[in-house]
């Protein structure tokens with residue numbers, strides 16, 4: 594992705610401290626993602642609009658720097674003084690976000706987190722709708738799990754290799770139990786490990 598510079602006159606600042614990031618979507622109703630992106634930048638570039646955000650991220654994952662990170666952008670009324678703001682293009686509430694938008698947003702948030710020292714969690718990353726009951730952005734199609742990569746991966750873990758490993762461990766423990774020189778305590782520990790380890794792991798990953 595790349596960032597272009599599209600300065601807005603709608604800012605104040607500098608920001609004295611940064612608590613986190615308000616995530617927005619544009620909802621301009623443009624007929625295409627491309628025109629939505631351009632219209633948003635034009636709107637923010639107009640002093641008459643009195644609104645802005647620090648960044649705008651288009652559907653293709655490229656974005657614009659609209660207000661310098663250190664300054665106060667005008668995106669969330671009483672939160673402006675202490676919160677960064679980023680807009681994702683989303684012409685209507687029914688338009689899905691792209692993987693490229695998530696990736697660009699994630700990269701930006703990581704950069705801001707490192708610069709301003711806030712963690713990337715749901716206390717420091719908020720939806721506009723969460724701080725302003727009049728707003729609905731970024732809306733139901735925005736996935737925090739996807740953004741923060743906390744959703745289960747689509748590809749299951751390498752199950753065959755896990756099963757192989759468990760079977761090897763089971764074999765070793767069985768050998769210990771069969772070893773006539775092993776003490777009763779060691780044999781009990783081996784049985785314990787088989788039950789609490791191998792069996793429980795297999796249950797947990799749905800094999801038993």
Ligand SMILES: [Zn+2]
Nearest residue numbers: 617618721730
């Ligand atoms: Zn908003």
